[in-house]
Amino acid sequence: FTAVLVIRLRDEGLLDLGDPLEKHMSGTGAGEDTVAELLANTSGLAAESPAPWWERTSGGLRPEIADVLGEQPFLHPVGRRFHYSNPGYTLLGALVEKLRGATWEEVLRREVLLPLGLDRTSVRPEAPHAGGWAVHPWADVMLPEPSEDLGRMAPAGQLWSTAADLARFAVFLANGDDRVLSVETVREMHMPAAPAGMADLADGASYGLGLQIQHRDGRLLVGHSGSLPGFLANLTIGVADDVAAVVLANCTSGPLLSVVGADLVRIVAEAEPRIPEPWRPMREADSASLELAGQWYWGTNGFALRLTADGFASLEPLSGAGRRSRFPANGDGTWTGLEGYFHGELLKAVRRPDGSVDHLDLGSFVFTRQPYDEASSVPGGVDPEGWRGIG
Known part of the structure; x- marks a missing residue:
């Protein structure tokens, strides 16, 4: 969701993906990172904010960007490797706020949630909603997980939603919606933007502009997984099959949801053949x-x-x-x-x-029109004797 907001800024000409963060936000401590590097998680920033663990503690403990990044925010050279960074997406959320002059939550609601009709998606839980639970790994007992307002870290993943809303969001990520992003732009998000072969990525996987990309069973799959204590989520889209899977669980740990999502896409795609679009002629012939x-x-x-x-x-x-x-x-x-x-x-x-x-x-x-057509302007020309046999 945060990536969509950032790319909307690019499409409106308010920034370029190659801009260093410093061009728009000074004094962050990560100003040398470009917007594209933050989106693709090649920023070199740490995976998490300094302790205590941000997902299980109040955002009030990290009121400023400096609190999110800590004293040594960089673990890797900028742009050299994929390393998923939640603080990186906190920076992108702050960038959205700076250029829009409104909170990340307000911009998200106005520019994405309302246009796409995601009425049950919100930053804070709205009744009725499931509670988050930790299940003991060696006993059939449960423990309720706390639900925190993550403050500055919210753009990295604080959203409540439903299967129906995420299915609508999947349609948007597959086909675009001119009220939010064009189909050409969402397809740009599907393209790998992180260097291949990084240890942080599973075999056959890569990362685009805010989307996880994987190849399984000969299919290109795009989407994302997410988690907070008590909850797991995955959205997987089979681009060519026009099939999407939404997997939600209200538990802290469980099966690898990206695999579950990929399996669901495969099962539906194989069992439900697509009906071809009817052929239509051009409106005008040039x-x-x-x-x-x-x-x-x-x-x-x-x-x-x-x-x-x-x-x-x-x-x-x-x-x-x-x-x-x-x-x-x-x-x-x-x-x-x-x-x-x-x-x-x-x-x-x-x-x-x-x-x-x-x-x-x-x-x-x-x-x-013909191979090395001598009647055309072939670079370097064509041998004047033309095509010949071996004799």
């Missing part, structure tokens, strides 16, 4: 764009360029394996890559003086 559709070659690598009803151009390798991307139209006859290797790269048609298409240019890569 002849200048339409002549670009079809087969193209980057050197000898074959690609298919398709124009889709959503206004995108889709470039895919004919072999089925290799670099691919979708390209939203820019409105001037060019497109910009949305994902993968070509993310952010410009795709354009290069025309001859007579107006005919010579080739496609994609980030300096030249795509021609």
Whole structure:
């Protein structure tokens, strides 16, 4: 939730993810961290605030940012490794407050909870609600857990919610909602932002801009887990399957909920095949764009360029394996890559003086209608003797 608030600031032009925190908040002691590093947990900050344990004590013990970070906030070089940091998200919550001129709770309610209809999600519990319990590991007895107002640390995870509300939030994280974040922006959150192979991450897992990413059973799963004494929570979204799982438990410890969530997504996806969306044509056919559709070659690598009803151009390798991307139209006859290797790269048609298409240019890569087409502007030229056999 806090990541969504921060990325909204970026989309509104109030900050850049590459900005150092010091640009917007001075004197934090962690000003060299960028906004992106805080979001991706590559800030180098400690995992927790100084003792006593913040999840089981009043936020009144940590009224200032300095109380959250302590005297030595950094454990690792900035930007070099993934290390989950709750104080890092406290800093992001404070950043939201600074740029919005309101409390984190007020901004969250106004910008996310109300637009998405999350009526049963709140910073403090609202009746009726489950109590949090610790279950003795060696006896069938329980102990009630305290419920604390975490103060400064609240942006790191103090929220009460329901399965229904989290299911609605899952729809937003999968498809976006222009009242909060566009679909393009939420897909950006799905992209790995932390270095791969970090010891803090499970095999096959990575971390995006505020979201945990894992690959299980051939599926890309995004979401997040969370816990406070007496409670466990997980939200897992199977992006391609359009299936989400919400797992909630009112106990301090239990099964690994990310595995439970992934299993639920798999079970539903395998048992309930998706109904394909009905085919729809484009609203208008642009002849200048339409002549670009079809087969193209980057050197000898074959690609298919398709124009889709959503206004995108889709470039895919004919072999089925290799670099691919979708390209939203820019409105001037060019497109910009949305994902993968070509993310952010410009795709354009290069025309001859007579107006005919010579080739496609994609980030300096030249795509021609035939492999090394001698009639087109191939970098370095084509051997004048052309294609030949071995004889």
